[in-house]
Amino acid sequence: xxxxxxxxxxxxxxxxxxxxxxxxxxxxxxxxxxxxxxxxxxxxxxxxxxxxxxxxxxxxxxxxxxxxxxxxxxxxxxxxxxxxxxxxxxxxxxxxxxxxxxxxxxxxxxxxxxxxxxxxxxxxxxxxxxxxxxxxxxxxxxxxxxxxxxxxxxxxxxxxxxxxxxxxxxxxxxxxxxxxxxxxxxxxxxxxxxxxxxxxxxxxxxxxxxxxxxxxxxxxxxxxxxxxxxxxxxxxxxxxxxxxxxxxxxxxxxxxxxxxxxxxxxxxxxxxxxxxxxxxxxxxxxxxxxxxxxxxxxxxxxxxxxxxxxxxxxxxxxxxxxxxxxxxxxxxxxxxxxxxxxxxxxxxxxxxxxxxxxxxxxxxxxxxxxxxxxxxxxxxxxxxxxxxxxxxxxxxxxxxxxxxxxxxxxxxxxxxxxxxxxxxxxxxxxxxxxxxxxxxxxxxxxxxxxxxxxxxxxxxxxxxxxxxxxxxxxxxxxxxxxxx
Amino acid sequence: xxxxxxxxxxxxxxxxxxxxxxxxxxxxxxxxxxxxxxxxxxxxxxxxxxxxxxxxxxxxxxxxxxxxxxxxxxxxxxxxxxxxxxxxxxxxxxxxxxxxxxxxxxxxxxxxxxxxxxxxxxxxxxxxxxxxxxxxxxxxxxxxxxxxxxxxxxxxxxxxxxxxxxxxxxxxxxxxxxxxxxxxxxxxxxxxxxxxxxxxxxxxxxxxxxxxxxxxxxxxxxxxxxxxxxxxxxxxxxxxxxxxxxxxxxxxxxxxxxxxxxxxxxxxxxxxxxxxxxxxxxxxxxxxxxxxxxxxxxxxxxxxxxxxxxxxxxxxxxxxxxxxxxxxxxxxxxxxxxxxxxxxxxxxxxxxxxxxxxxxxxxxxxxxxxxxxxxxxxxxxxxxxxxxxxxxxxxxxxxx
Numbered sequence: 001x002x003x004x005x006x007x008x009x010x011x012x013x014x015x016x017x018x019x020x021x022x023x024x025x026x027x028x029x030x031x032x033x034x035x036x037x038x039x040x041x042x043x044x045x046x047x048x049x050x051x052x053x054x055x056x057x058x059x060x061x062x063x064x065x066x067x068x069x070x071x072x073x074x075x076x077x078x079x080x081x082x083x084x085x086x087x088x089x090x091x092x093x094x095x096x097x098x099x100x101x102x103x104x105x106x107x108x109x110x111x112x113x114x115x116x117x118x119x120x121x122x123x124x125x126x127x128x129x130x131x132x133x134x135x136x137x138x139x140x141x142x143x144x145x146x147x148x149x150x151x152x153x154x155x156x157x158x159x160x161x162x163x164x165x166x167x168x169x170x171x172x173x174x175x176x177x178x179x180x181x182x183x184x185x186x187x188x189x190x191x192x193x194x195x196x197x198x199x200x201x202x203x204x205x206x207x208x209x210x211x212x213x214x215x216x217x218x219x220x221x222x223x224x225x226x227x228x229x230x231x232x233x234x235x236x237x238x239x240x241x242x243x244x245x246x247x248x249x250x251x252x253x254x255x256x257x258x259x260x261x262x263x264x265x266x267x268x269x270x271x272x273x274x275x276x277x278x279x280x281x282x283x284x285x286x287x288x289x290x291x292x293x294x295x296x297x298x299x300x301x302x303x304x305x306x307x308x309x310x311x312x313x314x315x316x317x318x319x320x321x322x323x324x325x326x327x328x329x330x331x332x333x334x335x336x337x338x339x340x341x342x343x344x345x346x347x348x349x350x351x352x353x354x355x356x357x358x359x360x361x362x363x364x365x366x367x368x369x370x371x372x373x374x375x376x377x378x379x380x381x382x383x384x385x386x387x388x389x390x391x392x393x394x395x396x397x398x399x400x401x402x403x404x405x406x407x408x409x410x411x412x413x414x415x416x417x418x419x420x421x422x423x424x425x426x427x428x429x430x431x432x433x434x435x436x437x438x439x440x441x442x443x444x445x446x447x448x449x450x451x452x453x454x455x456x457x458x459x460x461x462x463x464x465x466x467x468x469x470x471x472x473x474x475x476x477x478x479x480x481x482x483x484x
Numbered sequence: 485x486x487x488x489x490x491x492x493x494x495x496x497x498x499x500x501x502x503x504x505x506x507x508x509x510x511x512x513x514x515x516x517x518x519x520x521x522x523x524x525x526x527x528x529x530x531x532x533x534x535x536x537x538x539x540x541x542x543x544x545x546x547x548x549x550x551x552x553x554x555x556x557x558x559x560x561x562x563x564x565x566x567x568x569x570x571x572x573x574x575x576x577x578x579x580x581x582x583x584x585x586x587x588x589x590x591x592x593x594x595x596x597x598x599x600x601x602x603x604x605x606x607x608x609x610x611x612x613x614x615x616x617x618x619x620x621x622x623x624x625x626x627x628x629x630x631x632x633x634x635x636x637x638x639x640x641x642x643x644x645x646x647x648x649x650x651x652x653x654x655x656x657x658x659x660x661x662x663x664x665x666x667x668x669x670x671x672x673x674x675x676x677x678x679x680x681x682x683x684x685x686x687x688x689x690x691x692x693x694x695x696x697x698x699x700x701x702x703x704x705x706x707x708x709x710x711x712x713x714x715x716x717x718x719x720x721x722x723x724x725x726x727x728x729x730x731x732x733x734x735x736x737x738x739x740x741x742x743x744x745x746x747x748x749x750x751x752x753x754x755x756x757x758x759x760x761x762x763x764x765x766x767x768x769x770x771x772x773x774x775x776x777x778x779x780x781x782x783x784x785x786x787x788x789x790x791x792x793x794x795x796x797x798x799x800x801x802x803x804x805x806x807x808x809x810x811x812x813x814x815x816x817x818x819x820x821x822x823x824x825x826x827x828x829x830x831x832x833x834x835x836x837x838x839x840x841x842x843x844x845x846x847x848x849x850x851x852x853x854x855x856x857x858x859x860x861x862x863x864x865x866x867x868x869x870x871x872x873x874x875x876x877x878x879x880x881x882x883x884x
Contacts, residue, residue, distance in 0.1 A: 096518040193877050196800040343607040352617035363621045372792040380622065410746040414630030416609055423690070427634055428623045428870060430742050436868055438624045438631075438739065462621070472759045476620060 002124045003164030008060025009258050009273040009314035010052045010135070010154040013481075014324040015039040018148050018192065025143040032148060039086050040261035041151040042324060043137050045420040046442055046460040048471065049076040050086055052154030052266075054093045055458040059312050060131070060156035061094065063403060068160075069096050070128035072079055073119050075105040075112035077183070077265050078137045080471045089473065090133060091458050095365040095400050111265045113289025117297060119159055120168045120483045129160035136264035139334050141189050149233040151261025155269035155314070165274060166285065166299040169220065172213025175293040178202050199234050203241055203290070210294035211245040211286070218298045220284060222246035225298075229253050230288035231267040238288075247286070259318055265291075272299075274314040281305050302423035307400065312481055320481040322445070334418065345418040349465040353474055361398065366475045368435055369396030377401070377434030402461040405432035406439065406455045406477045413446060425449055429477050443478040456480050458466040488762040491882060492587045494715040494723045496708045497526025500839040503703035503827030504672040504855035511546045511601040511625050512557040514704035518832070519558055519597060522706040527594075533708070533736060534591035535564045537581035539574035539598035540831035541866075542565075545611050546601035554597055571733065571866020572778060573875040574598060574832030575705065580729050580875075582709050592714055598836075599704035600829035609700055610830075629689040629697050631868035632781040636748030639787060643798040651691055653801035655682035655783035657696045660810050661779065661818045665825025667852040672701045672827030696782040701827025705835035707842075712882060722847050723882040727763035727859065730755040731875045739870040749865060751789035756863075759876040760793070765859065768793050772815060772878075773857035774844060776837035778865040781823040788863060789817070792876070811852065819844065819852055830866075834875065837862035841879055858884050 022036040040219035043052070053074055072094075074087035087102040101228035105115035112134040119132050135154030180198040181190045207230070215222060228251040230238040238252040253275055255262065263270050268289045275285055281303040287293035312320075324330065329451075331337045361367040362380050369381030374390035377399050384394045411427025427449075441449065442460055455477040462474040499521030501514045508722055509517075525528065538554035540547060547553035551565030568577040575598035582594035605611045610628055614620050640650050659679050665671040677695065685693035732755035738744040756768075765771045772794065779785035789800040794815055795808075803809060809817035820826050820840040823833060841860025843849045859880040866873045 026863075040654075094739060212805050343605070343610050347612050347614065349620075351621070355617040356621065359618055359621070363618075376741065380740075382736070386736050388737055388741065388743065410634035410641075412626075412630045412633035412637070412689045413687075413693075414626050414633070415686075416627035416629055417612070417625055423687075424625055424630070426626050426630065428746055434742065436740065436742055437622075438626075438868075440626075441622045451637055465624075472621065 001164060001167045002120055002159070002161050003167040004157050005129060005160045005162070005164050006060050006062065006311070007273045007276050007308060007313060008056045008058065008156040008311055009270060009317055010059065011041045011058035011314060011317040012043045012047055012052070012152050012417070013320055013322050014042045014044060015321050016042045016324050016327070016330050019150055020325050020327050023333040029143045032145065035145070035148045038258035039323070040148065041153055042330055043333060044154045044443060047137065047152070048461060049078045049135035049137045049154070050080050050089060051459050051461065051473070052137065053090055053133040056095055056154040056156040056318070057090065057131060057133045061159055066129055066158065068128040069090070069100060069131055070126055071101040071119065071122065071130035072096065073103050073105060073115050073130065073132045075115045075134040075265055076136050077106055077109070077111065079106060086279050089364060092360055092364040093473070095361065095367060097259065109265050109291030110289040110293060110295055113268050113295035114173070115296060116269070117171045117173065117295060123159045124159065131157055132157045132159055134266040134269050136266040138190070138264050139188060139336070140334060142331065146190060146192070151263050153260060153263035154266050154272045154306060155273045157269065163217035163304055164302055165305045166301045169298040169300055170218035171295060171297045172210045172217055173205060173293065173295050174209045174213065176290050178206060178412045179292070195234060199237065203232060203234065203237055204244060205286060207241045207290065207294050208245050210288070210296040214286065220298055223248055224284050225251050225286045226283040227251055227253055227276050227279055229268065229271045229285060231255055231262055231271060231290065231484060233262050235256065258477040270314055272288065275366055276301070276305065276308065276316045277307065277313045278434035278436050317481060333390065341418055349463050349472065350468065351465065351470055358380050364473060365371065366400065366402040367398050370403045371395045372397055377431065378434045379437050385437065401431055401435060402457050402475060404463055406430070406457055408449065408453045408455060409436070410451065411441070411449050429455060441478065442476040454480065486773060489583060489729050490711065490727050490763060493583045493709050493726045494592065494712045494720070494882065495842055496528070496710045496715055496718065496720065497522045497527060498707050498839045500670060500705040500836055501703050502670045502827070502831060503701045503836070506558070506702040507603065509702060511553065511599050513835045514601065514702060515554065515557045515597055515599050518704035518706040522708050526708040528708070529591065530558065531561055533560070533593050533595045535582070535585050536560060536595040536597065538565055538567045538577035539569070539578035540567070540597070540600055541569055541571060541574045542600065542611055542613065542830060543569070544604065545605055549733070565864065566730050570873050572780065572830050573834060573864040573866045573873045574831045575836070576862065576864050576875040576877055579707055579838060579877065580731065580834060582707065583726050583729060586709050586711055593708060593710045595706065596709050596835060597704065597706045598832035598834065599752065600831045601702050601739050602700050602829060618682050620626065627689060629692050629781055632784050633689040633692045633871050634746060636783045639783070642745055642747040645801055647691060647802060651683060652679070653804045654696055654786055655679050656804050657779070657782040657785050658682050658824055661822045661824035664811055664819055664832065664852065665821025671821040671825050672699045673821070673825040681716050689872060692781055698780050698823035699825065699827045700828050703827055703829035703832045703836065704840050705832040705874050707835055707838060722846060723868050724879055725882045727878040727880050728759035729877050730759040730762065733871065733873045734867070734871045737872070746869065748787055749791045749869060749872065749874055751872055752788055752863065752865060752876070755874045755876040757790045759878055763859070763878045765878070769815065771859060772861050773859050774816045774819055774841070774854055775861035776818060776820065776822065776840055777863040779818055779824050780828065780865065783816070784865060788865065792863060793815060816854055819854060834862065834864045838877060838879065845879065845881060
């Protein structure tokens with residue numbers, strides 16, 4: 001049986017209360033005041049769709065890291081590169097090797113669900129597993145409703161035929177060029193049409209067609225659906241659509257509007273992961289993907305579902321929360337204001353692509369070396385062992401550093417260097433399996449760092465080369481996400 | 485061990501420009517200012533110089549690469565000019581090149597000049613610059629104070645000295661250097677400050693505040709060296725000779741191997757051990773009359789006091805608070821104001837330190853003259869605590 005073998009989620013730690021946005025922009029657009037409840041998740045300056053997909057994938061793969069992955073899919077409409085395969089960067093960051101298919105799926109809010117249906121179909125008889133990741137970081141104009149509705153997040157699923165925690169039963173799909181919003185090539189922001197029309201002519205008519213197709217294809221009846229996972233920013237839309245389809249009222253899942261907002265393409269799978277975290281074995285889940293038509297996927301959880309209890313998923317990341325009440329920071333992190341970075345920010349950030357290619361495992365995959373003679377782990381990997389009592393030549397095997405703990409030996413908060421979120425914290429971290437590095441920190445608060453703290457490493461934007469439109473990625477130390 | 489450099493080379497003359505924000509000067513002006521003093525002190529003509537070494541660390545913000553800028557500025561008679569760069573030890577490296585040339589017999593008289601024109605960047609502090617394509621991908625973001633500030637957290641942790649005491653001790657170091665700088669007409673900063681000012685200054689990189697950081701200055705310094713025999717033949721009597729010249733460079737152990745705890749400079753310990761051996765000094769705390777160490781940051785100076793074996797490990801903060809390193813203390817440190825107040829034009833700094841030791845040894849230090857010094861030591865530290873170059877030089881009276 002094909003299905004979901006594991007899941008992972010990611011939500012950035014920062015949450016912007018909607019009241020803060022309304023306070024800043026309500027003078028200009030008084031209609032915003034109707035949406036001042038709850039909060040939205042917001043990326044740190046060094047996060048994007050790709051980094052969130054990497055972190056969700058790490059949560060999904062956990063320490064076991066299967067060695068039979070044959071395909072990596074990445075779905076998003078906000079990928080950092082238009083022409084450089086983003087799923088390839090994801091695969092390198094996860095250090096999963098190169099004998100596999102990688103593919104980006106984009107251009108619609110339905111990209112994740114349509115891609116997932118295809119990936120599940122391909123996974124049948126593939127003889128291995130597939131990683132399906134998604135992340136979304138949409139920008140919005142200030143004083144636009146979207147600013148309140150959107151949130152940032154990501155999810156990842158491991159697909160395969162053995163030991164599934166949720167069996168894929170089937171799907172229904174309809175394709176309709178219903179343009180409730182669009183974002184043209186090179187446009188920064190979405191352009192939206194009237195919400196009442198979207199509700200009445202869109203959701204209420206198109207989704208039921210897909211749901212019916214899914215029910216017909218799977219032989220499941222509407223009242224068997226235990227969890228109806230349907231994103232949608234229109235108030236109560238999932239319950240309304242569900243009722244029209246004959247789905248039980250209590251099956252409609254919370255769309256997480258109150259705690260993170262809608263994470264675009266990623267949101268169907270973000271909600272699915274959230275659902276899997278409190279679903280019980282043997283339950284039927286229907287997942288809706290909306291965007292120029294509709295996808296409806298049907299899963300049934302298995303008795304293996306409790307084996308996922310150690311995943312942070314969406315719930316764990318939602319619990320790892322820091323309220324951000326500085327609206328200007330939100331604007332700055334999203335490039336919505338022109339900031340004076342000072343002369344120190346003007347250094348050229350060109351990337352030598354030859355150097356990056358030679359060292360992609362070291363830089364993107366965070367692979368160091370382990371001396372096979374003395375066992376010393378070291379970063380970066382080098383020709384001669386760093387151990388002063390060894391010094392063996394050409395003895396280092398690849399050693400992935402990303403999953404070991406990073407303990408702070410020394411640190412500082414630097415106000416002098418240019419940083420998008422000063423003061424810039426960094427310090428010497430020592431890794432649990434040996435080795436060390438002077439590392440940038442992220443997601444830390446002033447006064448919240450101490451010698452001896454145990455951090456972990458995360459994949460982030462190191463710097464944005466704005467002149468050439470190239471994001472430089474590397475690994476940073478961050479406080480561990482503790483599920484509460 | 486090799487026989488070493490002790491007493492093989494004498495300093496014939498030295499010069500140093502005024503350090504500071506020299507808005508009206510290019511590097512050329514600073515070089516000529518230092519050189520004119522040195523060549524007059526040496527009592528020779530430019531035509532008598534056989535070879536030159538030229539130190540500058542961040543050449544991209546002023547003169548550019550190679551030995552050409554020095555040769556052109558001084559119109560040197562087409563002699564060999566070697567440009568050296570080794571972070572903040574660059575000036576001492578130029579001196580080392582000149583001294584070794586004389587010791588080898590390759591040159592009778594050699595010149596070392598260091599210069600840095602830093603105040604054309606448009607902002608305070610050292611210029612931010614790339615570290616090469618691969619390092620730029622994996623190296624942390626951070627300023628110089630950010631790297632050195634971490635000595636304080638590691639030192640505090642290792643020795644169980646609370647951060648308040650560390651802050652007070654390193655603050656006292658800056659107060660002492662400011663007091664010394666007042667008496668130095670060539671110093672960049674010449675204003676005494678109270679401890680409260682240091683402790684309440686804006687934070688640059690925790691726990692280092694503004695007054696824990698040295699000045700970033702324009703300046704140049706020069707040395708002319710020769711053999712003791714030639715020096716005497718040129719009419720010099722009270723000779724100051726080189727006793728030791730050592731350099732230790734990190735090999736990646738501190739940055740890549742978990743044997744280093746972040747609280748000290750591995751390289752400075754190695755360089756000073758070798759230097760004392762080369763100079764025949766067995767009890768540095770008693771025998772070193774005075775020293776100039778690389779106080780790029782106050783915490784660097786405090787840790788270095790231990791790595792030079794003047795203070796015992798974990799006790800420099802106590803010596804500092806006891807006034808041991810003050811102008812009237814047992815071993816005055818930074819009697820000229822140090823990098824903190826004399827200033828820090830990188831390529832010139834090592835030579836500037838030697839300039840002060842040379843003047844003190846000859847009794848020509850004016851208002852800040854110490855009583856009967858025998859050995860003067862200088863120390864440079866370039867890079868970051870976890871990856872650096874460290875130089876130690878000792879000079880003294882011939883025969884001492």
